[in-house]
């Protein structure tokens with residue numbers, strides 16, 4: 057985490073009377089690890105797990121990943137540059153260290169998804185993921201917006217990846233604003249150049 061970011065997020069949470077949440081594809085355990093000692097309201101694994109502002113946990117039911125694993129393991133065993141990340145209700149195949157294998161990874165994941173119902177394919181930065189079909193970042197934000205301290209607020213969602221598009225779509229359908237970070241196609245109505253520019257924006261808001 058860049059220096060000062062955790063302090064900024066903590067101050068922002070206080071300034072917004074608690075209405076700040078992290079919405080991530082990572083498991084909550086990882087989100088908490090990155091932000092420690094700060095523990096924010098957060099959704100992990102694209103909304104499969106969610107911690108409300110009062111600390112209450114919600115876990116969506118998820119399909120089994122066993123058949124997907126059995127299908128993908130041989131490809132991963134053949135290539136040292138591939139990494140298979142096992143999450144509750146999702147399986148992410150990372151090819152960052154083997155970009156030439158992108159098509160092979162997409163094809164293998166597409167074939168694996170034919171083995172098991174209840175998942176959808178999600179593209180990300182150098183990663184292709186099988187994600188629980190019933191969860192996405194939009195529905196995670198929608199769930200937060202039903203609860204204090206978010207209820208009645210105008211949602212603003214900031215994200216830099218393809219997986220954030222569901223979040224942009226939902227907040228904008230609810231009268232809020234999606235802010236895409238960096239280049240790339242997006243349905244977000246606003247754009248900001250980089251993660252560094254987001255940190256500068258947050259610092260200005262706090263001032």
Ligand SMILES: O=P(O)(O)OC[C@H]1O[C@H](O[C@H]2O[C@H](CO)[C@@H](O)[C@H](O)[C@H]2O)[C@H](O)[C@@H](O)[C@@H]1O
Nearest residue numbers: 079080081082141148152180181182183217219
């Ligand atoms: O929703 P996010 O918080 O943006 O998380 C999306 C994915 O993040 C992680 O993968 C990303 O970071 C890796 C390095 O830490 C990088 O190698 C990879 O290319 C990125 O996609 C995480 O591992 C995934 O589970 C998340 O879905």
